[in-house]
Amino acid sequence: MSDAITVDECVIHTLANGMTVLVQPMPWLRTAAFSLSMAAGTESEPDDRPGLASIVCEMVQRGAGSHSSRDLVAIQDALGIDRSSGVSNRLTSFNAAMPADSLHKAMELYADVARRPHLPADQLDDARMMAMQELRAIEDEPASKVMRRVRQLQYGERLGRSAGGTIDGLGQIAQDDVRDYFTGHYHAGQSILAVAGKVDASRVIDWAEQLFGDWKTGTAKPPMTPDGHPAREHIAADSNQTHLGFSFDSLPYGHDDYFAMRAGIGILGDGMSSRLFDRVREQRGLCYTVSLSCNSLKQTAGVFGYAGTTPPRAQETLDVTLREIRNLTDDLQQAELDRWKVRIQSNLIMEQESSSSRASSLVSDWYQLGRLMSLRQLESEIESLTLDQIRQYYQDHPPGRFRIVVLGPDDLQVEANDT
Secondary structure, three states: OOOOEEEOOEEEEEOOOOOEEEEEEOOOOOEEEEEEEEOOOHHHOOOOOOOHHHHHHHHOOOOEOOEOHHHHHHHHHHOOOEEEEEEOOOOEEEEEEEEHHHHHHHHHHHHHHHHOEOOOHHHHHHHHHHHHHHHHHHHOOHHHHHHHHHHHHHHOOOOOOOOOOOHHHHHHOOHHHHHHHHHHHOOOOOOEEEEEEOOOHHHHHHHHHHHHOOOOOOOOOOOOOOOOOOEEEEEEOOOOOEEEEEEEEOOOOOOOOHHHHHHHHHHHHOOOOOHHHHHHHHOOOOEEEEEEEEEEOOOOEEEEEEEEEOHHHHHHHHHHHHHHHHOHHHHOOHHHHHHHHHHHHHHHHHHOOOHHHHHHHHHHHHHHHOOOOOHHHHHHHHHOOOHHHHHHHHHHOOOOOOEEEEEEOOOOOOOHHHO
């Protein structure tokens, strides 16, 4: 560990093959967690194989090393591992939280998963069927369907591709595709292993060297360029509900003005004290739910919103919601900013009690920023925000160029300057 560096109690070590190991000791906890991420997201899929990254993510967990698929599940349960996995536009990630004593064995298991999976050909059809069922479930869930389409409009058809893929794409995936994708994208180059909890940093780095030090390296494709554009679409549906999805351009995490932007979106859409919840849902009774949130990719970002209402109230719901977003700076109040700061600080406190949350944050910081932001730094950034900073940002960057998708019986009108 002689070449490791320590930043605000987090140890950073880079293996010779390019893997970055991040370790955050949290000695007051009884748990440990890790997140293992590789540059194997949807951006790396062939154009005609949407869903391949997710299929591979599933297949590598169906037996690895000396363990069958059933063995892996049994061992994980015996170790008390709470696990998950997922695919984003750039990364495939495996996450695990457990009693601290189980960490070493858990790391051994996931080294097998990432490096030595069986990829059983006789289970591909089963994995495909599961993926197709999930896609069909989305088609039956209007809110998910709407937001999936909004994401495509925001980032472009390719960058905004859903990790679940398409029915046609899943149907074309063959065993050779699975093996080729695994061989080409599961490697140490640009991979990140973040570990947090009741751990000894030196020991964790020694384990990482033993388990991943001789893993092959590789390169990842450069990030795709977003090619989304303002648009309005209506998806006709014979329904007694109308689902509204919308988005607009924003700033990626790491931009100098990110927190000023984020605070404004928080005032608008974070929780039941937010403006949209109060002014659209509570005061006017226009909808049964309304939300607004930030999404950040490495090369671009967007703010995404959703409202669920009835057809007679849909037009007014859309009009009032967009007006509140456009007019955020008209009557900003210190109390609104103070409430948002308390909400964020509460989340930071809870993260200090969660090894899994901290491990995920370490990966996000390293991937998005190329550095780590300590909880103290983050708290300082939040606490120093002023209304003038928020007001100045939104006056210089007024929300507009909306992507709007309406799912319901009737199309809606949108002001020309909104798209």
